[in-house]
Amino acid sequence: MLVRQSQINNTRKVMRMVYRKSTWVICLSLAIAVTTLTGCEATKSSNSKANSQSGEATTASLDYVNEIDKNKIMTFAITVDQAKWKEMLDNAADEEYISADVTINGTTIKNVGIRPKGNSSLSSIVRDGDTDRYSFKIKFDEYVEGQTWQGLDKIVLNNNFSDATSLKEYLSYDMMSYIGVDAPLYSFADISLNGQKWGFYLAVEDMDSSYLERTHDDEGELYKPESAMGGGGQFPGGAKDGQESSPPKEAATSGTTEVAAATAPDKTQQTQQTQNPAQAMPDRKNGGGMKGMANNGVSLQYTDDKITSYSAIFDNAETKTDQADQQRLIEALKNLSEGKDLETTVDVDAVLRYFAANAVVVNLDNYVSNMGHNYYLYENEGQLSILPWDYNLAFGGFQSGSASNVVNFPIDTPVSGVSLEERPLLGKLLEVPEYQEKYHAYLQEIMNGYFADGKFEQTVDRLSTMISDYVKNDPTAFYDYDKFQAAIVELKELGALRAKSIQGQLDGTIPSTTEAQKADSSKLIDASTVDMQALGTQGGGKEGAGGKGGPGGGGFPDMSGLDQDVMQQAMQIIQDAGGNITDEVKTKLTALGLTEEQMTQFSQMRNGGRPNISK
Known part of the structure; x- marks a missing residue:
């Protein structure tokens, strides 16, 4: 039952690839006969604009699909000049490629580019x-x-930052795939460097030309919208890759997703709020309370017909787009904002599947929150869809507060720090009773096929057994083996309680909206026994990386002693100064009560890890 929908999807995709291969064979035969490739060219995909320097990814057999096997553990052996590797790591915030040879599952690809990646984790x-x-x-x-590597142009190796289970991102993509979302391929990966063990990671297919070929016949346009808050270390207007940041616009006001716990405070609630004060940093009554939280298009709200009003989308295009492509997308956003021609404007079925799975795993570090990042926008002939990315903070790892809030996260208002009106790709669909019913049906399908009768716990047990020895022998792990084992126990309990709450919300015995849960919290599930800290903190796990004594909050500095208003004022002062902590800025920040260490951390966060402070 767990593979039913994914089997259907894989069969459909394989048939598409076989059809394309057959078409090329027939076409080339005709070409030999008539000594021209004119007829063959007509059979190519109408869209060849993906950012690849060669057409190999679109004509290759895409054999990498069989190599990224979620039921096996991949091997990556990296061979690189040690001095260049050290220099790259010493300047990781620059995210610059260096040359290396890499052997993947026994196949060597020479002279590839490799670089660090990430936002708050980096x-x-x-x-x-x-x-x-x-x-x-x-x-x-x-x-x-x-x-390419067997048809793949890029691959990502994720370090399981903030995840003591090493399973959060894997399970999220697995659930997405189960319900029929075109998620990237994923597999656990054992990595070595110059013959020495480096670490146990998760390998993920990059969302680029190969992905488009595999899932969408190389048709359509792909974007990775990035809010000012999401880039450059998760700070408003953060510059990246040497680009100058532009002044952000005012954020819109919003609703709230805070709900009262059904019982006494969870055993971890107070420690979470102390260790990760940045979780409560955005003013959830006012759209984050800071400029640039979700502007320039990341919310997918229509503002006007100007291309420059959607720079967060168009500046982050993964395919080569022109003005016609951009205007077509803007027109789709306009139709969406008006609730007009929704079946034409939105791939309703695909979008509802995505939001159903996202609600189940309670991932708030993406489109549904005031962060407004970590998702891909797919557009084809004016129709929009959304695709998943970066789920290491799923299962309540971001902005979720207590375990009871995670378990009872409302399925009919599944947003954080924003209102449904500010997230029209979800909000406009849930306004339509037919679509809300279909959304509920997908939630029920996940409950029946992925959670009922202990299926979720069995899946977690199977996966934890598969990776156990690799986690135990990981020389660079953020969490030791004992913490991994403890986290697995908490994950299974959290998953079981989350499923119980969702089923109750679907049945009508538990309130399914934020306001209804506020009005009557007596029916909510008691999750006070779940230790959310054990699942992994936003800072990573090791001391200095957000664990004991380190700055928490997913890359936010330690703001102990600062209230929310002061933090927002400080961030705005630094933003207005372009990230430069001049003597004048220092004076203002000192007056607010910031320490030298906090100023340094704010500056690092604003400038992608590099402080910019006058001495």
Whole structure:
């Protein structure tokens, strides 16, 4: 039952690839006969605009699909000049590629590009003197034009930051795939560097030209909208890759997702709020309370017809787009805002599947929160869809508060720090009774097929057994083996209680909206026995990386002693100064009560890990 929907999807995709291969064979035969490839060219996909320097990814067999096997553990052996590797790590915030050879599952690809990647995880590790366990991106054609690994142009190696279970992102993609979302391929990965063990990661197919070929016949446009808050270390207007940041617009006002706990405070609630004060940092009554939280298009709200009003979308295009593509997307956003021609404007079925799975795993570090990032927007002939990315903070790892809030997260208002009106790709669909009913049906399908009769616990047990020895022998792990084992216990309990709450919300015995839960919290599930801290903190796990004594909050500095208003004022002062802590800025921040250490951390966060403070 767990593989029913994914089997259907895989069969459909394989049939598409077989059809395309057959078409090419027939076409080439005709070409030989008539000594021209004119007829063959007509059979190519109408969209060849993906950011690849070669067409190899669109004509190759995409054999990598069989290599990224979620039921096996991949091997990555990286061979690189040690001095260049050290230099890259020492300057990780620059995210610059260096050349390396990599052997994947026994196949060697020479002269590939590899670099660190990440937002809050990267900036947190930059600040941490005890670990170099970055996530990495491998680009196979960075130095060799047209080079791929069995048809794949890029792959990502995620470091399981903030996840003591090593399973959160895997399970999230697995659930997405189960319900029929075109999630990226994923597999556990054992990595070595120059013959020495490096770490146990999660390998994820990058969302680029190969992904489009595999899932969408290489048609349509792909974007990765990024809010000012989401880039450059998760700070408003953060610059990245040497680009100058632009002044952000005012954020819109919003609703709230805070709900009262059904019983006494959870055993971890107070410690979470103390260790991770940044979780409560955004003013959830006022859209985050800071400029730039979700502007320039990340909310997918229509503002006007100007292309520049949607820079967060168009500046982060994964395919080569032109003005016609951009205007077509803006028109789709306008139709969405008006609730007009929704079946034409939105791939309703695909979008509802995505939001159903996202609500189940309670991932708030994406489109549904005031962060407004960590998702891909797919557009084809004016129709919009949303795709999943970056789920290491799923299962309540971000902005969720207590375990009771996670377990009872409302399925009919599944947003954080924003209102449904401010997230029209979800809000406009849930306004339509037919679509809300279909959304509920997908939630029920996940409950029946992924959770009922102990299925979730069995899946967690199977996966934890599969990776247990790798976690135990991981020399760079953020969490030791004992913490991994403890986290698995908490994850199973959290999943079981979450499923119980969702089923109650679907049945009508538990309130399913924020306001209804506020009005009557007596029916909510008691989750006070779940230790959310054991699942992993937002800072990573090691001391100095957000664990004991380190800055928590997913890359936010330690703001002990600062109230929310002061934090917002401080961030705005630094933002207005372009991230430069001049003597004048220092004076203002000192007057607010910031310490020198907090100023340094704010500056690092604003500048992608590099402080910019006048001496």
